[in-house]
Amino acid sequence: MSENPQWSVMPLGRQLNLKRGHDLPKRLRVEGAIPIYSSSGLSGRHSTAKCEPPGVITGRYGTIGNVFFASEPYWPLNTTLYVEDFKSNDPKFVYYFLKTFDWDAYSDKSAVPGVNRNHVHEELVAFPPVDEQRAIADVLTSLDDKIDLLHRQNKTLEAMAETLFRQWFVEEAEDGWVEAKLPDEFDFEMGTSPKGDTFNEHGEGMPMYQGNADFGFRFPQRRIYTTAPKRTAKKGDTLISVRAPVGAQNMASETCCIGRGVAAFRLSQNPMFIAYTFYKLRAMMTEFEQFNAEGTVFGSISKRDVSELPILLPPPDRIEKFHRHVGPVDAKVIANCKQIISLEKLRDTLLPKLMSGEVRVAS
Template sequence: MSEVMDNKITEIIDGKIDRSKWIKWKFSDLVENIVEKVVPKDSGLDHYIGLKHLDTGSLKIRRYGETESLIGNKLKIYKGDLIFAKRNSYLKRVAIADFDAVASAHSLVLRPKSENVNQDFLPFFMMSEKFWQRAIEISVGSLSPTINWKVLAKQEFLLPPKDQQAQLAKLLWAMDEVIEREKEVLSFEEQLFLSYSKSIFSEGVGNQLELKNIGDLIMGQSPKGSTYNENGVGMPFLQGNAEFGAKNPTHIKYTTAPGKVVKKDTILISVRAPVGDLNIADREYCIGRGLAGIYIENEDLRNYFFNFLKYARLELEKNSTGSTFKAINKDTLSTLKCIIPQDAELKDNSNKLNSILNATELLSKKIISSKSLQKSLINQVF
């Protein structure tokens, strides 16, 4: 980023924003609520943007559905409009459409009123905690809190003059572009991992063995709730992947009646949705029914199989069962097949895969740091 941008970031962080000329606006003075209803199959549009296609904290739309199977009237959204998820408001979802599409009826299609607000600035304002705090406060309903347009339209917000909006928008979009470039590099590294993994795990040479013949499989089982505590009494207890970290878990609970116990260096795998998340036990743990443990004594083989499980995640998800919560059982795991090469090749393959994964991990941390800075700046502005 340029020196000017760096100075502007420092200025915001140090709280040197002059708000004396800021103006109070009703939300309806900033945006127009576009209600153009269409029958998807007759709309001439191929793409559908549902609420599930929106990501919290991101203005980008990276995936979409198709219109051919949709039933009932939907909204039409034009390139440049904002799609705002009015349902389940606590998820804080808003994005910019970069193509014409059909939008969910559980969203609002909003078009900036350029005479009052800079259209590049508005999306970042709508990502701020100041905006979402108000939006969530006016939501109605307990199961799926929903925002009513007429109520939202009346809400008042304090914004900088348009010339300041343009300056801030330039800064925030520059940061967003940095994050997007980092994500592109991360996507490349992930594809490299999958491509190299395919050459090893699907097309490699070696003995094809089932998991039950590679290591010891332990399916988790939760102790009675009355044995739990957070005071450090008993054995550390992991219920599921909620306690997973980048590599090792961080436990909160303990149990005085451990049932299923795994050793240090055991591969931990989530067997309930989301299926396939992985960690390595950094000590002895009691594991609950959301996890399974795979203990492989040989370190090279353990590292190799850990990478195989990353590659095999899609297959595990396909073989999961359940209508409400997807899960995999002991039979699915124990019969999972993996090609095991000779020792020298196995170690070489593991080292190459670990090199790619280390690069991926560093990029992931960098993206998290960049997004955290962007979020902090947005919230300090408002």
């Protein structure tokens, strides 16, 4: 909490008013343009708005601690709390402030966690003057806007690359292309998990990815490390989730250990053609995902199954042409991902410092 005398210290309930969200039975959740927010985020759309923007919504029951900003009319479900009255505070500042709030301290610790609004209202908090609130919100919003722009750009670039792949290797596939199996074109490694006592979360050893839960937009997120890796992927390898669920896709940003939920692929002809590998395997997702419905509770695909996946072998010159055209596009996606990681790290470092007054912004 800031000790700056210009910041007002008082119970949260005097700085703003939180209200429990509203019931909306599923049978009444008709399709419309109004976003519906649950404790975990956007959960559909409705034809009627319950609240006018700007809105700040946070999880109250089930998933607590998530905070969302609504810039359009919205409906907060009864699993949420929403700011009914900002009491002249800047809404975007309130949004960022609530993202740093210690919601776990108010969890009832039950099997399905929940928080009581009245207890939250009693927490002593410090808010700066409104001009400084706006300056803080502007800094954080500029970072979030840049991150959002890069995400949208990446989706556009990936869609362009997928369209070109589909045109050159699916729609324009020629009768003379050889029918083969996946190992005839790609080298691959099925992961296996090291011993549990080699795991840690403080960065000792090699990062290890165990499956879909670790995957991000393009690169997996570091979470677990191992001091005794068994099988590894190389930088640029395409990673596929092979267990529960099968088919999620990422790319290795570095040499890493792969657990038994992951397989790593690279083009035998030229491992540097990482974009071709990535989009060829993305085009095969239907073949991978069929193993989610093989009669088991948790889908999985074995090395033998992977080895039997059918493919067409295009001529090397077409693969090289694709690499020349799409390689730079995909390199931009990778560069954007790295910039997103840097911006998110900067934002997450600044956020608590700005909210506590440790770092000041001229208003």
